[in-house]
Amino acid sequence: MSAETKSPRFDPTDPIFRWVSFGAATLLLVVLGGLIASLVYGGWPALSTFGLEFFLKFKDCPAGHGGHFCIDTPWNPVTDVYSATAPIVGTIVSSFLALLFALPIAIGVAVFLTQFCPRALAQPLSTAVELLAGIPSIVYGMWGLFVFAPWFAKTIQMPLMVAASQDPTSWGAKLVAGIPNGANLFTASIILAIMVLPYMASVFRELFRSIPAQVREAAFGVGATPFEVTTSVIIPYVKQGMIGVIMLGLGRALGETMAVTFIIGNSHRFPKSLFDSSSTIASTIANEFAEATSDLHTSALVALGLILFLITFTVLAIARWLLSTQRY
Protein backbone atom coordinates (compact mmCIF):
# COMPACT_ATOMS: atom_id res chain seq x y z
CA MET A 1 0.00 0.00 0.00
CA SER A 2 2.81 2.35 0.81
CA ALA A 3 3.94 2.24 -2.80
CA GLU A 4 0.82 4.17 -3.76
CA THR A 5 1.07 6.90 -1.19
CA LYS A 6 4.82 7.20 -1.45
CA SER A 7 5.96 6.80 -5.01
CA PRO A 8 9.51 5.47 -5.37
CA ARG A 9 10.29 8.59 -7.33
CA PHE A 10 9.61 10.87 -4.39
CA ASP A 11 12.71 12.73 -3.44
CA PRO A 12 12.67 15.44 -0.78
CA THR A 13 15.31 17.39 -2.69
CA ASP A 14 12.87 17.92 -5.56
CA PRO A 15 10.70 20.62 -3.99
CA ILE A 16 13.78 22.25 -2.49
CA PHE A 17 15.40 22.37 -5.91
CA ARG A 18 12.21 23.78 -7.44
CA TRP A 19 11.98 26.50 -4.86
CA VAL A 20 15.67 27.39 -5.06
CA SER A 21 15.63 27.66 -8.86
CA PHE A 22 12.35 29.58 -8.69
CA GLY A 23 14.07 31.90 -6.27
CA ALA A 24 16.94 32.43 -8.71
CA ALA A 25 14.49 33.31 -11.49
CA THR A 26 12.65 35.65 -9.15
CA LEU A 27 15.91 37.28 -8.12
CA LEU A 28 16.22 38.56 -11.70
CA LEU A 29 12.87 40.32 -11.34
CA VAL A 30 13.86 41.67 -7.93
CA VAL A 31 17.04 43.12 -9.42
CA LEU A 32 15.15 44.82 -12.23
CA GLY A 33 12.53 46.08 -9.79
CA GLY A 34 15.24 47.32 -7.45
CA LEU A 35 16.95 49.06 -10.35
CA ILE A 36 13.79 50.97 -11.22
CA ALA A 37 12.99 51.71 -7.57
CA SER A 38 16.48 53.01 -6.86
CA LEU A 39 16.43 55.26 -9.93
CA VAL A 40 13.05 56.71 -8.95
CA TYR A 41 14.06 57.08 -5.30
CA GLY A 42 17.44 58.63 -6.09
CA GLY A 43 16.12 60.89 -8.80
CA TRP A 44 13.07 62.08 -6.90
CA PRO A 45 14.67 65.11 -5.17
CA ALA A 46 15.72 66.55 -8.52
CA LEU A 47 12.44 65.69 -10.23
CA SER A 48 10.35 67.24 -7.45
CA THR A 49 12.57 70.34 -7.21
CA PHE A 50 12.52 71.16 -10.89
CA GLY A 51 9.26 69.52 -11.96
CA LEU A 52 8.57 69.72 -15.64
CA GLU A 53 11.36 72.26 -16.01
CA PHE A 54 13.78 69.36 -15.61
CA PHE A 55 12.66 68.20 -19.04
CA LEU A 56 11.94 71.49 -20.74
CA LYS A 57 12.78 74.93 -19.45
CA PHE A 58 11.96 78.13 -21.28
CA LYS A 59 13.80 81.41 -20.98
CA ASP A 60 13.35 84.94 -22.26
CA CYS A 61 14.53 85.16 -25.81
CA PRO A 62 17.54 87.39 -26.39
CA ALA A 63 16.85 90.61 -28.25
CA GLY A 64 16.76 90.23 -31.99
CA HIS A 65 15.80 86.55 -31.85
CA GLY A 66 13.11 85.77 -34.36
CA GLY A 67 11.63 82.70 -32.66
CA HIS A 68 8.60 82.58 -30.42
CA PHE A 69 10.21 80.72 -27.57
CA CYS A 70 13.70 79.85 -26.41
CA ILE A 71 14.75 76.77 -24.47
CA ASP A 72 17.14 77.11 -21.59
CA THR A 73 19.53 74.20 -20.93
CA PRO A 74 21.11 74.91 -17.56
CA TRP A 75 23.41 72.31 -15.99
CA ASN A 76 25.10 74.23 -13.28
CA PRO A 77 26.51 72.57 -10.13
CA VAL A 78 27.41 75.99 -8.72
CA THR A 79 23.88 77.41 -8.69
CA ASP A 80 22.39 73.89 -8.40
CA VAL A 81 20.09 74.26 -11.40
CA TYR A 82 19.75 71.33 -13.76
CA SER A 83 17.79 70.53 -16.87
CA ALA A 84 17.91 67.27 -18.80
CA THR A 85 16.97 68.64 -22.21
CA ALA A 86 20.48 68.94 -23.65
CA PRO A 87 21.72 65.45 -22.67
CA ILE A 88 18.44 63.90 -23.87
CA VAL A 89 18.76 65.64 -27.23
CA GLY A 90 22.45 64.71 -27.45
CA THR A 91 21.68 61.06 -26.68
CA ILE A 92 18.93 60.79 -29.26
CA VAL A 93 20.72 62.73 -32.01
CA SER A 94 24.02 60.84 -31.61
CA SER A 95 22.25 57.46 -31.58
CA PHE A 96 20.19 58.23 -34.67
CA LEU A 97 23.24 59.53 -36.54
CA ALA A 98 25.13 56.39 -35.54
CA LEU A 99 22.35 54.14 -36.83
CA LEU A 100 22.17 56.18 -40.02
CA PHE A 101 25.86 55.46 -40.67
CA ALA A 102 25.88 51.87 -39.42
CA LEU A 103 22.65 50.53 -40.92
CA PRO A 104 23.43 50.56 -44.67
CA ILE A 105 26.91 49.20 -44.05
CA ALA A 106 25.64 46.48 -41.70
CA ILE A 107 23.07 45.38 -44.27
CA GLY A 108 25.76 45.45 -46.96
CA VAL A 109 28.06 43.27 -44.87
CA ALA A 110 25.28 40.79 -44.08
CA VAL A 111 24.18 40.56 -47.72
CA PHE A 112 27.76 40.16 -48.87
CA LEU A 113 28.44 37.41 -46.34
CA THR A 114 25.27 35.46 -47.12
CA GLN A 115 25.11 35.96 -50.89
CA PHE A 116 28.28 36.94 -52.70
CA CYS A 117 31.16 35.96 -50.48
CA PRO A 118 33.25 32.97 -51.63
CA ARG A 119 32.43 30.02 -49.38
CA ALA A 120 35.97 29.61 -48.12
CA LEU A 121 35.98 33.23 -46.94
CA ALA A 122 32.44 33.49 -45.56
CA GLN A 123 32.96 31.48 -42.38
CA PRO A 124 36.18 33.17 -41.19
CA LEU A 125 34.81 36.62 -42.04
CA SER A 126 31.57 35.95 -40.18
CA THR A 127 33.46 34.69 -37.15
CA ALA A 128 35.71 37.76 -37.28
CA VAL A 129 32.70 40.09 -37.35
CA GLU A 130 31.13 38.26 -34.40
CA LEU A 131 34.35 38.39 -32.40
CA LEU A 132 34.68 42.12 -33.06
CA ALA A 133 31.20 42.59 -31.63
CA GLY A 134 32.66 41.42 -28.31
CA ILE A 135 35.51 43.96 -28.10
CA PRO A 136 34.88 46.17 -25.06
CA SER A 137 33.53 49.59 -25.98
CA ILE A 138 36.28 51.40 -24.07
CA VAL A 139 38.72 50.20 -26.74
CA TYR A 140 36.60 51.88 -29.43
CA GLY A 141 36.48 54.98 -27.26
CA MET A 142 40.26 55.08 -26.82
CA TRP A 143 40.77 54.67 -30.54
CA GLY A 144 38.39 57.53 -31.13
CA LEU A 145 40.22 59.74 -28.64
CA PHE A 146 43.80 59.01 -29.69
CA VAL A 147 43.54 58.17 -33.38
CA PHE A 148 40.28 59.17 -35.00
CA ALA A 149 39.59 62.58 -33.42
CA PRO A 150 43.04 64.09 -34.19
CA TRP A 151 42.92 62.70 -37.73
CA PHE A 152 39.40 63.99 -38.26
CA ALA A 153 40.24 67.46 -36.93
CA LYS A 154 43.28 67.76 -39.17
CA THR A 155 42.13 66.26 -42.45
CA ILE A 156 38.39 66.89 -42.48
CA GLN A 157 37.26 69.50 -39.99
CA MET A 158 39.96 72.12 -40.60
CA PRO A 159 39.72 72.12 -44.42
CA LEU A 160 35.93 72.24 -44.21
CA MET A 161 36.03 75.16 -41.82
CA VAL A 162 38.55 76.99 -43.98
CA ALA A 163 36.30 76.47 -46.99
CA ALA A 164 33.27 77.59 -44.99
CA SER A 165 34.98 80.77 -43.83
CA GLN A 166 34.59 82.11 -47.37
CA ASP A 167 30.93 82.58 -46.64
CA PRO A 168 30.26 82.46 -42.89
CA THR A 169 26.51 82.95 -43.24
CA SER A 170 25.81 79.97 -45.51
CA TRP A 171 24.11 76.90 -44.07
CA GLY A 172 27.22 74.85 -44.83
CA ALA A 173 29.31 77.09 -42.59
CA LYS A 174 26.74 76.81 -39.82
CA LEU A 175 26.81 73.02 -40.15
CA VAL A 176 30.58 72.71 -39.64
CA ALA A 177 31.10 75.45 -37.02
CA GLY A 178 32.86 74.29 -33.86
CA ILE A 179 36.17 73.91 -32.12
CA PRO A 180 38.49 71.98 -34.44
CA ASN A 181 39.66 69.38 -31.91
CA GLY A 182 37.76 66.41 -33.30
CA ALA A 183 35.69 65.96 -30.12
CA ASN A 184 32.15 66.57 -31.30
CA LEU A 185 28.76 65.11 -31.99
CA PHE A 186 29.72 63.88 -35.46
CA THR A 187 32.88 61.98 -34.49
CA ALA A 188 31.09 60.50 -31.46
CA SER A 189 28.34 59.24 -33.77
CA ILE A 190 30.90 57.65 -36.08
CA ILE A 191 32.62 55.85 -33.19
CA LEU A 192 29.19 54.69 -31.97
CA ALA A 193 28.41 53.48 -35.50
CA ILE A 194 31.67 51.49 -35.69
CA MET A 195 30.85 49.98 -32.31
CA VAL A 196 27.31 48.81 -33.14
CA LEU A 197 28.27 47.77 -36.68
CA PRO A 198 29.69 44.28 -35.98
CA TYR A 199 26.79 43.49 -33.67
CA MET A 200 24.13 44.53 -36.17
CA ALA A 201 25.92 42.89 -39.10
CA SER A 202 26.17 39.54 -37.32
CA VAL A 203 22.52 39.55 -36.25
CA PHE A 204 21.41 40.56 -39.77
CA ARG A 205 23.47 37.68 -41.14
CA GLU A 206 21.75 35.25 -38.76
CA LEU A 207 18.40 36.63 -39.85
CA PHE A 208 19.16 36.27 -43.57
CA ARG A 209 20.44 32.75 -43.04
CA SER A 210 17.22 31.78 -41.28
CA ILE A 211 15.28 32.15 -44.53
CA PRO A 212 14.42 28.72 -45.97
CA ALA A 213 16.63 27.87 -48.95
CA GLN A 214 13.56 27.02 -51.06
CA VAL A 215 12.28 30.60 -50.84
CA ARG A 216 15.51 31.98 -52.16
CA GLU A 217 15.92 29.25 -54.76
CA ALA A 218 12.38 29.81 -56.02
CA ALA A 219 13.20 33.47 -56.64
CA PHE A 220 16.40 32.60 -58.45
CA GLY A 221 14.46 29.95 -60.36
CA VAL A 222 12.18 32.53 -61.98
CA GLY A 223 15.26 34.42 -63.15
CA ALA A 224 15.67 37.12 -60.54
CA THR A 225 19.10 38.69 -60.11
CA PRO A 226 20.74 38.62 -56.65
CA PHE A 227 19.78 42.29 -56.27
CA GLU A 228 16.13 41.51 -56.95
CA VAL A 229 16.20 38.46 -54.69
CA THR A 230 17.58 40.59 -51.85
CA THR A 231 15.24 43.54 -52.21
CA SER A 232 12.04 41.74 -53.17
CA VAL A 233 12.32 38.43 -51.35
CA ILE A 234 14.88 38.33 -48.56
CA ILE A 235 14.36 41.73 -46.98
CA PRO A 236 10.53 41.62 -47.09
CA TYR A 237 10.66 38.09 -45.64
CA VAL A 238 12.52 39.21 -42.51
CA LYS A 239 11.36 42.83 -42.45
CA GLN A 240 9.91 42.67 -38.97
CA GLY A 241 12.98 40.97 -37.57
CA MET A 242 15.19 43.57 -39.21
CA ILE A 243 13.27 46.38 -37.54
CA GLY A 244 13.71 44.51 -34.27
CA VAL A 245 17.46 44.30 -34.83
CA ILE A 246 17.60 48.01 -35.68
CA MET A 247 15.83 48.76 -32.41
CA LEU A 248 18.29 46.53 -30.53
CA GLY A 249 21.15 48.45 -32.14
CA LEU A 250 19.44 51.70 -31.18
CA GLY A 251 19.10 50.46 -27.60
CA ARG A 252 22.83 49.75 -27.53
CA ALA A 253 23.73 53.13 -28.98
CA LEU A 254 21.44 55.01 -26.58
CA GLY A 255 22.96 53.45 -23.48
CA GLU A 256 26.57 53.27 -24.66
CA THR A 257 28.88 55.09 -22.30
CA MET A 258 32.56 54.54 -22.87
CA ALA A 259 32.70 54.87 -26.65
CA VAL A 260 31.02 58.29 -26.40
CA THR A 261 32.36 59.83 -23.19
CA PHE A 262 35.89 60.17 -24.57
CA ILE A 263 34.95 62.03 -27.68
CA ILE A 264 31.66 63.93 -27.53
CA GLY A 265 33.15 67.03 -25.87
CA ASN A 266 30.79 67.02 -22.87
CA SER A 267 29.08 70.38 -23.03
CA HIS A 268 25.60 70.79 -21.63
CA ARG A 269 23.88 72.78 -24.32
CA PHE A 270 22.20 72.07 -27.61
CA PRO A 271 24.72 71.26 -30.30
CA LYS A 272 24.56 74.22 -32.68
CA SER A 273 26.16 72.37 -35.57
CA LEU A 274 27.21 68.90 -36.62
CA PHE A 275 30.76 69.59 -35.39
CA ASP A 276 29.72 71.13 -32.08
CA SER A 277 30.47 69.47 -28.77
CA SER A 278 27.53 67.88 -26.99
CA SER A 279 26.81 65.35 -24.25
CA THR A 280 24.71 62.24 -23.79
CA ILE A 281 22.94 61.03 -20.67
CA ALA A 282 25.42 58.20 -20.20
CA SER A 283 28.49 60.39 -20.75
CA THR A 284 27.19 62.98 -18.28
CA ILE A 285 26.67 60.35 -15.60
CA ALA A 286 30.07 58.76 -16.25
CA ASN A 287 31.86 62.10 -16.07
CA GLU A 288 30.18 63.69 -13.10
CA PHE A 289 28.70 61.07 -10.80
CA ALA A 290 31.76 60.14 -8.75
CA GLU A 291 32.58 63.83 -8.25
CA ALA A 292 29.06 65.20 -7.85
CA THR A 293 29.23 68.25 -5.61
CA SER A 294 25.80 68.43 -3.99
CA ASP A 295 22.95 66.07 -3.18
CA LEU A 296 20.83 67.76 -5.82
CA HIS A 297 23.59 67.25 -8.41
CA THR A 298 23.72 63.51 -7.60
CA SER A 299 19.95 63.33 -7.72
CA ALA A 300 19.80 65.11 -11.07
CA LEU A 301 22.26 62.56 -12.47
CA VAL A 302 20.18 59.64 -11.15
CA ALA A 303 17.07 61.26 -12.65
CA LEU A 304 18.94 61.36 -15.98
CA GLY A 305 19.58 57.65 -15.50
CA LEU A 306 15.87 57.09 -14.96
CA ILE A 307 15.09 58.88 -18.23
CA LEU A 308 17.70 56.78 -20.03
CA PHE A 309 16.17 53.65 -18.54
CA LEU A 310 12.68 54.58 -19.69
CA ILE A 311 13.90 55.35 -23.23
CA THR A 312 15.96 52.17 -23.60
CA PHE A 313 13.30 50.02 -21.92
CA THR A 314 10.71 51.20 -24.45
CA VAL A 315 13.05 50.64 -27.39
CA LEU A 316 14.18 47.21 -26.17
CA ALA A 317 10.66 46.07 -25.34
CA ILE A 318 9.52 46.93 -28.87
CA ALA A 319 12.59 45.20 -30.30
CA ARG A 320 12.00 42.00 -28.32
CA TRP A 321 8.36 41.98 -29.23
CA LEU A 322 9.10 42.40 -32.94
CA LEU A 323 11.78 39.69 -32.83
CA SER A 324 9.64 37.23 -30.89
CA THR A 325 6.74 37.50 -33.34
CA GLN A 326 8.97 37.26 -36.43
CA ARG A 327 8.00 34.20 -38.44
CA TYR A 328 10.78 31.89 -39.53
Added chain:
Amino acid sequence: MDRALRRKLANYVFIGLCVIGTAIALGALALILWSLFSQGIGGMNPKIFTMDTPAAGSEGGLRNAIVGSILMCGVGMIIAVVVGILAGTWLAEIGGDTTYGHIVRFLNDVLLSAPSILIGLFVYELLVFKSNPLSLGHFSGWAGAISLAILATPIVTRTTEDILNLQPNALREAGMALGASQFTTIRSIIWKAAGSGLLTGGLLGFARISGETAPLLFTALGNQFYNGNLSQPMASLPVTMFNFALTPYEDLNKLAWAGALLVAVAVLGVNILGRWLAREKNAGH
Protein backbone atom coordinates in the same frame (compact mmCIF):
# COMPACT_ATOMS: atom_id res chain seq x y z
CA MET B 1 18.05 50.99 -72.44
CA ASP B 2 17.32 47.35 -72.75
CA ARG B 3 15.49 45.98 -69.69
CA ALA B 4 17.79 42.99 -69.18
CA LEU B 5 20.83 45.23 -69.33
CA ARG B 6 19.29 47.59 -66.80
CA ARG B 7 18.60 44.75 -64.38
CA LYS B 8 22.12 43.46 -64.84
CA LEU B 9 23.58 46.90 -64.20
CA ALA B 10 21.47 47.42 -61.08
CA ASN B 11 22.71 44.07 -59.85
CA TYR B 12 26.36 44.97 -60.42
CA VAL B 13 25.92 48.31 -58.68
CA PHE B 14 24.28 46.50 -55.75
CA ILE B 15 27.07 43.93 -55.49
CA GLY B 16 29.59 46.75 -55.70
CA LEU B 17 27.90 48.65 -52.85
CA CYS B 18 27.81 45.50 -50.69
CA VAL B 19 31.51 44.88 -51.31
CA ILE B 20 32.34 48.53 -50.56
CA GLY B 21 30.27 48.42 -47.37
CA THR B 22 32.05 45.27 -46.22
CA ALA B 23 35.41 46.81 -47.10
CA ILE B 24 34.60 49.97 -45.09
CA ALA B 25 33.46 47.93 -42.09
CA LEU B 26 36.40 45.55 -42.09
CA GLY B 27 38.80 48.41 -42.86
CA ALA B 28 37.61 50.46 -39.89
CA LEU B 29 37.78 47.48 -37.58
CA ALA B 30 41.21 46.51 -38.91
CA LEU B 31 42.44 50.06 -38.22
CA ILE B 32 41.21 49.80 -34.64
CA LEU B 33 42.88 46.44 -34.13
CA TRP B 34 46.08 47.76 -35.71
CA SER B 35 46.18 50.76 -33.32
CA LEU B 36 45.40 48.47 -30.43
CA PHE B 37 48.24 46.07 -31.20
CA SER B 38 50.86 48.58 -32.30
CA GLN B 39 50.23 50.95 -29.39
CA GLY B 40 49.60 48.20 -26.86
CA ILE B 41 52.73 46.20 -27.66
CA GLY B 42 54.73 49.43 -27.43
CA GLY B 43 53.66 49.76 -23.80
CA MET B 44 54.03 46.09 -22.96
CA ASN B 45 56.87 45.02 -20.66
CA PRO B 46 57.31 42.79 -17.60
CA LYS B 47 56.82 45.77 -15.26
CA ILE B 48 53.15 45.84 -16.27
CA PHE B 49 52.67 42.71 -14.20
CA THR B 50 55.04 43.45 -11.34
CA MET B 51 54.47 47.13 -10.51
CA ASP B 52 51.42 49.10 -9.44
CA THR B 53 49.87 52.06 -11.24
CA PRO B 54 52.24 55.01 -11.08
CA ALA B 55 51.84 58.74 -10.73
CA ALA B 56 52.62 60.61 -13.93
CA GLY B 57 56.33 60.70 -14.67
CA SER B 58 57.35 57.75 -12.53
CA GLU B 59 57.76 54.13 -13.49
CA GLY B 60 54.93 51.71 -12.99
CA GLY B 61 52.70 48.94 -14.24
CA LEU B 62 49.17 47.68 -13.93
CA ARG B 63 49.51 44.96 -11.29
CA ASN B 64 46.88 46.33 -8.89
CA ALA B 65 44.43 46.88 -11.75
CA ILE B 66 44.95 43.37 -13.14
CA VAL B 67 44.49 41.77 -9.71
CA GLY B 68 41.42 43.93 -9.03
CA SER B 69 39.85 43.02 -12.37
CA ILE B 70 40.47 39.30 -11.83
CA LEU B 71 39.08 39.40 -8.28
CA MET B 72 35.93 41.36 -9.16
CA CYS B 73 35.24 39.42 -12.36
CA GLY B 74 35.87 36.16 -10.50
CA VAL B 75 33.46 36.94 -7.66
CA GLY B 76 30.94 38.38 -10.14
CA MET B 77 31.13 35.25 -12.28
CA ILE B 78 30.65 32.88 -9.32
CA ILE B 79 27.43 34.70 -8.40
CA ALA B 80 26.32 34.93 -12.03
CA VAL B 81 26.94 31.25 -12.77
CA VAL B 82 25.08 30.00 -9.68
CA VAL B 83 22.07 32.31 -10.11
CA GLY B 84 22.07 32.14 -13.92
CA ILE B 85 22.22 28.35 -14.22
CA LEU B 86 19.48 27.92 -11.61
CA ALA B 87 17.25 30.56 -13.21
CA GLY B 88 17.89 29.20 -16.71
CA THR B 89 17.12 25.67 -15.52
CA TRP B 90 13.90 26.88 -13.94
CA LEU B 91 12.90 28.52 -17.23
CA ALA B 92 13.78 25.47 -19.34
CA GLU B 93 12.68 22.60 -17.10
CA ILE B 94 10.13 23.82 -14.59
CA GLY B 95 8.20 27.04 -14.99
CA GLY B 96 9.10 28.46 -18.39
CA ASP B 97 5.65 27.97 -19.91
CA THR B 98 3.71 29.73 -17.17
CA THR B 99 2.76 33.39 -17.42
CA TYR B 100 5.29 34.12 -14.71
CA GLY B 101 7.89 32.28 -16.77
CA HIS B 102 7.15 34.43 -19.81
CA ILE B 103 7.49 37.58 -17.70
CA VAL B 104 10.81 36.39 -16.25
CA ARG B 105 12.13 35.56 -19.73
CA PHE B 106 11.10 38.92 -21.16
CA LEU B 107 12.51 40.94 -18.27
CA ASN B 108 15.70 38.90 -18.35
CA ASP B 109 16.10 39.96 -21.98
CA VAL B 110 15.53 43.57 -20.95
CA LEU B 111 18.13 43.27 -18.20
CA LEU B 112 20.48 41.67 -20.73
CA SER B 113 20.60 44.79 -22.86
CA ALA B 114 20.05 47.45 -20.19
CA PRO B 115 22.74 50.16 -20.31
CA SER B 116 25.53 49.04 -18.02
CA ILE B 117 25.96 52.48 -16.48
CA LEU B 118 22.46 52.17 -14.98
CA ILE B 119 23.53 48.96 -13.23
CA GLY B 120 26.35 51.03 -11.74
CA LEU B 121 23.87 53.66 -10.52
CA PHE B 122 21.68 50.96 -8.96
CA VAL B 123 24.55 49.30 -7.10
CA TYR B 124 25.78 52.72 -5.98
CA GLU B 125 22.38 53.45 -4.44
CA LEU B 126 22.26 49.96 -2.94
CA LEU B 127 25.76 49.43 -1.57
CA VAL B 128 27.70 52.70 -1.63
CA PHE B 129 25.28 55.51 -0.79
CA LYS B 130 25.25 56.11 2.95
CA SER B 131 21.56 56.48 3.74
CA ASN B 132 20.78 52.82 3.19
CA PRO B 133 20.89 50.08 5.86
CA LEU B 134 22.32 47.48 3.43
CA SER B 135 25.00 49.86 2.29
CA LEU B 136 28.69 49.60 3.14
CA GLY B 137 28.75 53.39 2.98
CA HIS B 138 31.80 53.65 0.74
CA PHE B 139 33.16 52.53 -2.62
CA SER B 140 34.25 48.89 -2.53
CA GLY B 141 35.33 45.89 -4.56
CA TRP B 142 32.17 44.09 -3.44
CA ALA B 143 30.02 46.75 -5.05
CA GLY B 144 32.03 46.37 -8.27
CA ALA B 145 31.72 42.57 -8.17
CA ILE B 146 27.94 42.76 -7.62
CA SER B 147 27.58 45.18 -10.58
CA LEU B 148 29.47 42.76 -12.80
CA ALA B 149 27.38 39.84 -11.49
CA ILE B 150 24.18 41.70 -12.43
CA LEU B 151 25.56 42.20 -15.94
CA ALA B 152 26.62 38.58 -16.44
CA THR B 153 23.65 36.79 -14.86
CA PRO B 154 21.12 37.48 -17.67
CA ILE B 155 23.64 36.15 -20.23
CA VAL B 156 24.19 32.94 -18.28
CA THR B 157 20.43 32.55 -17.73
CA ARG B 158 19.72 32.99 -21.42
CA THR B 159 22.38 30.57 -22.67
CA THR B 160 21.48 28.00 -20.00
CA GLU B 161 17.85 28.02 -21.07
CA ASP B 162 18.78 27.79 -24.76
CA ILE B 163 21.21 24.91 -24.18
CA LEU B 164 18.81 22.94 -21.96
CA ASN B 165 16.05 23.33 -24.55
CA LEU B 166 18.37 21.72 -27.09
CA GLN B 167 18.68 18.55 -24.98
CA PRO B 168 16.46 15.80 -26.40
CA ASN B 169 13.38 14.88 -24.38
CA ALA B 170 14.48 11.25 -24.56
CA LEU B 171 17.10 12.10 -21.94
CA ARG B 172 14.44 13.36 -19.53
CA GLU B 173 12.25 10.31 -20.22
CA ALA B 174 15.23 8.02 -19.66
CA GLY B 175 15.76 9.55 -16.24
CA MET B 176 12.11 9.18 -15.34
CA ALA B 177 12.03 5.59 -16.58
CA LEU B 178 14.84 4.74 -14.18
CA GLY B 179 12.76 6.16 -11.37
CA ALA B 180 15.04 9.14 -10.80
CA SER B 181 13.58 12.28 -9.30
CA GLN B 182 13.40 15.48 -11.30
CA PHE B 183 16.36 16.97 -9.47
CA THR B 184 18.46 13.85 -10.01
CA THR B 185 17.49 13.78 -13.69
CA ILE B 186 18.48 17.41 -14.15
CA ARG B 187 21.63 17.15 -12.09
CA SER B 188 23.10 13.91 -13.37
CA ILE B 189 21.68 13.73 -16.89
CA ILE B 190 20.62 17.10 -18.29
CA TRP B 191 23.33 19.28 -16.78
CA LYS B 192 25.96 16.66 -17.65
CA ALA B 193 24.80 16.40 -21.26
CA ALA B 194 24.73 20.19 -21.54
CA GLY B 195 28.05 20.63 -19.73
CA SER B 196 30.14 22.29 -22.42
CA GLY B 197 27.21 24.48 -23.45
CA LEU B 198 26.83 25.72 -19.89
CA LEU B 199 30.55 26.43 -19.82
CA THR B 200 30.21 28.40 -23.06
CA GLY B 201 27.48 30.53 -21.47
CA GLY B 202 29.73 31.24 -18.51
CA LEU B 203 32.62 32.17 -20.79
CA LEU B 204 30.44 34.53 -22.86
CA GLY B 205 29.29 36.21 -19.65
CA PHE B 206 32.89 36.52 -18.51
CA ALA B 207 33.94 38.01 -21.85
CA ARG B 208 31.18 40.58 -21.54
CA ILE B 209 32.04 41.78 -18.05
CA SER B 210 35.82 41.74 -18.24
CA GLY B 211 35.87 44.89 -20.37
CA GLU B 212 33.04 46.72 -18.64
CA THR B 213 34.00 50.16 -17.40
CA ALA B 214 30.85 52.15 -16.79
CA PRO B 215 29.40 50.11 -13.89
CA LEU B 216 32.74 50.14 -12.03
CA LEU B 217 33.31 53.91 -12.18
CA PHE B 218 31.30 54.67 -9.07
CA THR B 219 31.07 51.29 -7.39
CA ALA B 220 34.66 50.02 -7.16
CA LEU B 221 35.94 53.52 -8.00
CA GLY B 222 39.61 52.58 -8.44
CA ASN B 223 42.65 52.50 -6.24
CA GLN B 224 46.19 53.70 -6.82
CA PHE B 225 47.63 51.04 -4.56
CA TYR B 226 47.68 47.27 -4.47
CA ASN B 227 44.61 45.98 -2.67
CA GLY B 228 43.35 42.44 -2.33
CA ASN B 229 40.53 43.37 0.04
CA LEU B 230 37.12 43.48 -1.61
CA SER B 231 35.66 45.72 1.07
CA GLN B 232 37.98 48.56 0.04
CA PRO B 233 37.92 50.61 -3.18
CA MET B 234 39.56 48.50 -5.85
CA ALA B 235 41.40 49.25 -9.07
CA SER B 236 40.34 47.56 -12.30
CA LEU B 237 41.86 47.51 -15.77
CA PRO B 238 39.04 49.30 -17.61
CA VAL B 239 38.68 52.12 -15.08
CA THR B 240 42.46 52.58 -14.96
CA MET B 241 42.48 52.73 -18.77
CA PHE B 242 39.72 55.35 -18.68
CA ASN B 243 41.52 57.54 -16.15
CA PHE B 244 44.94 57.18 -17.78
CA ALA B 245 43.68 57.79 -21.31
CA LEU B 246 42.20 61.12 -20.23
CA THR B 247 45.45 62.40 -18.73
CA PRO B 248 47.80 64.47 -20.89
CA TYR B 249 50.81 62.34 -19.86
CA GLU B 250 52.29 60.15 -22.53
CA ASP B 251 53.56 57.44 -20.19
CA LEU B 252 50.11 57.01 -18.65
CA ASN B 253 48.50 56.95 -22.10
CA LYS B 254 50.93 54.19 -23.01
CA LEU B 255 49.87 52.17 -19.96
CA ALA B 256 46.24 52.69 -20.97
CA TRP B 257 46.96 51.17 -24.39
CA ALA B 258 48.80 48.26 -22.79
CA GLY B 259 45.78 47.68 -20.57
CA ALA B 260 43.47 47.88 -23.57
CA LEU B 261 45.52 45.22 -25.34
CA LEU B 262 45.42 42.96 -22.26
CA VAL B 263 41.64 43.31 -21.96
CA ALA B 264 41.03 42.82 -25.68
CA VAL B 265 43.25 39.72 -25.83
CA ALA B 266 41.52 38.29 -22.76
CA VAL B 267 38.06 38.94 -24.22
CA LEU B 268 38.96 37.54 -27.64
CA GLY B 269 40.67 34.51 -26.07
CA VAL B 270 37.71 33.69 -23.86
CA ASN B 271 35.28 34.18 -26.76
CA ILE B 272 37.30 31.89 -29.03
CA LEU B 273 37.57 29.28 -26.28
CA GLY B 274 33.79 29.42 -25.78
CA ARG B 275 33.12 28.98 -29.49
CA TRP B 276 35.61 26.16 -29.75
CA LEU B 277 33.95 24.33 -26.87
CA ALA B 278 30.53 24.80 -28.44
CA ARG B 279 31.80 23.49 -31.78
CA GLU B 280 33.54 20.46 -30.22
CA LYS B 281 30.23 19.52 -28.67
CA ASN B 282 28.34 19.89 -31.93
CA ALA B 283 30.94 17.85 -33.80
CA GLY B 284 30.57 15.08 -31.22
CA HIS B 285 26.87 14.61 -31.94
